[in-house]
Amino acid sequence: MKNILVVVGSGNRNGNTDTLVESFIKGATESGHHVKKVNLNGHIQGCRGCGACQKNGHHCIIQDQMQDIYELFEAVDTLVLASPLYFWSISARLKSFINRLYAISTNDEYPQKDTFLFMTSGSKGFYAFEQAVSFYRFFIRALGWHDKGMVLAGGCDKEEGNSIIDEHYLKEAYFMGCHLK
């Protein structure tokens, strides 16, 4: 049984990205895994680079939604990063979450995690995700983490606040959740 934290870097609850991860969560939950989801819709400030965390027992001095997430993060073995594609990259919310993890590092070493990447975009075609995937691959390797899969759902758009995402991506995400090891 895996303990999973899903971090959603979209401001749109029930938007495309949220809908995609919900399919994964359904599959994972049905298969007996324990899943907690956090929507980064409180204000996650950027890392100030003050270095206080490295001197005070790994506590970030910024008091915001991230304080609740540190505890959840420590408790899981699997981290799901989810984001809409914003200007060919991950959202600023998700990037701030990642930057703020610096607080828990010791000599640039991080607790081990398995990871997934779930993204949605307006454009069709894999090339749209190239920069985001390149960043994801690079940073998880640097942190010593292990990629367990990605779903890159292109061709999403939105009409009157409704999520529009192709059914086959939802099935892919559900299948990943079902077959999580």
Ligand SMILES: Cc1cc2nc3c(=O)[nH]c(=O)nc-3n(C[C@H](O)[C@H](O)[C@H](O)COP(=O)(O)O)c2cc1C
């Ligand atoms: C600020 C902003 C930037 C975006 N940049 C891109 C982009 O570079 N490429 C793209 O294909 N779609 C882009 N999109 C579209 C979103 O990635 C897409 O609609 C996504 O599915 C929205 O997810 P959500 O419903 O979770 O918010 C952008 C949307 C916004 C609001």
